[in-house]
Amino acid sequence: MKRILVLLSLLMIIFGCANSRILYNHPIDNKENPPKIVVYRNFMFMGSALLTQLNIDGIPTAEFFGNEFAELSIPPGSHTISTTNAVNVSIANRKAYQSGTTYFFDATYERREETGILPEVTEEVAKKAIKNMKRIE
Secondary structure (H helix, E strand, O other), X not given: OHHHHHHHHHHHHHHXXXXXXXXXXXXXXXXXXXXXXXXXXXXXXXXXXOOEEEEEOOEEEEEEOOOEEEEEEXXXXXXXXXXXXXXXXXXXXXXXXXXXXXXXXXXXXXXXXXXXXXXXXXXXXHHHHHOOOEEOO
16 A cells, blocks of 8 residues: 555656646737637547647647647748657648638547647537647646
């Protein structure tokens, strides 16, 4: 029993040190109505404890766990969105992001493990998925 308590304490210390957070806000010239991206990750029994990093054009931008999402404004124009964690790298196709539009991506491991592509999803699918998730700041 003592070993279990020690192990649980160590796990709490390790995972307590890793926080979900926004790492970098990209400078935006047109602050009136910039494009937005929403990237979420569903809770999964295996893998939700892995910290996932969101990168925009190779710049680390946010970190989050399972059952969390990030919503970020980005400059209009062509960008590459990617996510990485200890076991996986996924990349969305490079595309032009337009002002006034929100783009949604599902970074759940099971959705991207075979293809390596970060799938873009519809607003309806994303809003249903993030309804009870924690938004990272």
